[in-house]
Amino acid sequence: MPKALLLENIHPLAAEALSKDGFDVVTMKGALSEDELIEALDGVDLLGIRSKTTVTPKVIDACPQLTAIGCFCIGTNQVDLSYAANQGIAVFNAPYSNTRSVVELVICDIICLMRRIPAHTHYLKHGVWDKSATGSHEVRGKTLGIIGYGNIGSQLSVLAEALGMRVVFYDLEEKLALGNAHRCETLDELLEQSDAVTLHVDGRKSNTGFFGEHQFAQMKQGAIFINASRGFVADLVALKKYIDNGHIAGAALDVYPTEPKAKGDPFTSELADEDNMVLTPHIGGSTLEAQKNIGTFVAQRLSDYWFKASTMLSVNLPQITVGDCKNEARVAHLHKNLPGILAQVNQHLGAQDINVSAQSLGTEGEIGYAVMDVSAPLSQETIEALEAIPGTIRVRVMQ
Ligand SMILES: NC(=O)c1ccc[n+]([C@@H]2O[C@H](COP(=O)([O-])OP(=O)(O)OC[C@H]3O[C@@H](n4cnc5c(N)ncnc54)[C@H](O)[C@@H]3O)[C@@H](O)[C@H]2O)c1
Numbered sequence: 001m002p003k004a005l006l007l008e009n010i011h012p013l014a015a016e017a018l019s020k021d022g023f024d025v026v027t028m029k030g031a032l033s034e035d036e037l038i039e040a041l042d043g044v045d046l047l048g049i050r051s052k053t054t055v056t057p058k059v060i061d062a063c064p065q066l067t068a069i070g071c072f073c074i075g076t077n078q079v080d081l082s083y084a085a086n087q088g089i090a091v092f093n094a095p096y097s098n099t100r101s102v103v104e105l106v107i108c109d110i111i112c113l114m115r116r117i118p119a120h121t122h123y124l125k126h127g128v129w130d131k132s133a134t135g136s137h138e139v140r141g142k143t144l145g146i147i148g149y150g151n152i153g154s155q156l157s158v159l160a161e162a163l164g165m166r167v168v169f170y171d172l173e174e175k176l177a178l179g180n181a182h183r184c185e186t187l188d189e190l191l192e193q194s195d196a197v198t199l200h201v202d203g204r205k206s207n208t209g210f211f212g213e214h215q216f217a218q219m220k221q222g223a224i225f226i227n228a229s230r231g232f233v234a235d236l237v238a239l240k241k242y243i244d245n246g247h248i249a250g251a252a253l254d255v256y257p258t259e260p261k262a263k264g265d266p267f268t269s270e271l272a273d274e275d276n277m278v279l280t281p282h283i284g285g286s287t288l289e290a291q292k293n294i295g296t297f298v299a300q301r302l303s304d305y306w307f308k309a310s311t312m313l314s315v316n317l318p319q320i321t322v323g324d325c326k327n328e329a330r331v332a333h334l335h336k337n338l339p340g341i342l343a344q345v346n347q348h349l350g351a352q353d354i355n356v357s358a359q360s361l362g363t364e365g366e367i368g369y370a371v372m373d374v375s376a377p378l379s380q381e382t383i384e385a386l387e388a389i390p391g392t393i394r395v396r397v398m399q
């Protein structure tokens, strides 16, 4: 029976679905360290993680049976995607399922900071009644600067405009401006005019330290700052400096340079004592609706890959969408993207008088992936012949 290990409190629907599909499923509440993960992955075929578990080349090398990884979240920066592909491991995520939950949290953060809710709450909890309107603003008519106009940023754009905000955005890629949103050609152009700046870039390595001293200094006097992307994107020492000197009126953070691996683990922040500060424990995607949808979606991707060799929505392999096998067996051949490999595969099958009734090939960069339905089960000898083709990364046969 194939084994699945699900970490980080992945919604129970995922375990339920994989168990129903015939997997022996082990679930754990927290994330694991590299050594703990290597130990836990012994004999495991499918791994489910969220944003806290890091899958390094050392983990991948130690677990040759690992066939696929499901990131039950959006971000996949916690997995060495290229190394995984070159070791024959497919990685999937849930690109849309929690985006709305993040957007609603950020809308909450914007209004909270504009009305100084954290400060008022703190004072009132300590017996200070302060109805002053000083530093408090309506969001209507204010300018929201969205950095990263992807699935989250663009949804936020629509909801912010519905609140009467003016939206500007900055993205590395060409993006369709929704509603009346205005695309800024440079980041500084956004920073100079935004009353609220919010980060929704992805976790690519080049975004480490993306928003620091210069960017905070470029923000409008009295603007607010929000980061719901990845903790390593923003320099919190610089943020504290510009809050303490009064340049920035408040901030909301949902992500941090280092985050606890499990509920109840200790957490400290240099910003904890700031009064107009919203600190949340990476809960942008933590709604029952989002987690339920993610659990179902990613579990299905893993099952489809395991049983059908489908790489639909894989984040690191060429995407081939296939349905049920309509012949005796299905062969999935993952290889280096080199000329002549598919011909050699077909030659070996032909030599065994095995007919190919359907064949799909996809390539992406250095990786090629072929899925074919064949007229007869493959002998171990034929499988080994396919594995021996130079450039082969992994051969899987469903028969
Ligand atoms: N706080 C949370 O719980 C939570 C929840 C979901 C996602 N996230 C994080 O939010 C990120 C964004 O999510 P998404 O679904 O919108 O991703 P996405 O890939 O749809 O959008 C990211 C956008 O950022 C742009 N971008 C990347 N680097 C940039 C840069 N340096 N300057 C300008 N633009 C840049 C990309 O071109 C892209 O358009 C995820 O990758 C994840 O790390 C956090």
Ligand SMILES: O=C(O)[C@H](O)COP(=O)(O)O
Residues within 6 Å of the ligand: 050, 051, 052, 072, 073, 074, 075, 076, 098, 282, 283, 284, 285, 286
């Ligand atoms: O990448 C994401 O979707 C978010 O960071 C959420 O991560 P989580 O599933 O660990 O809350």
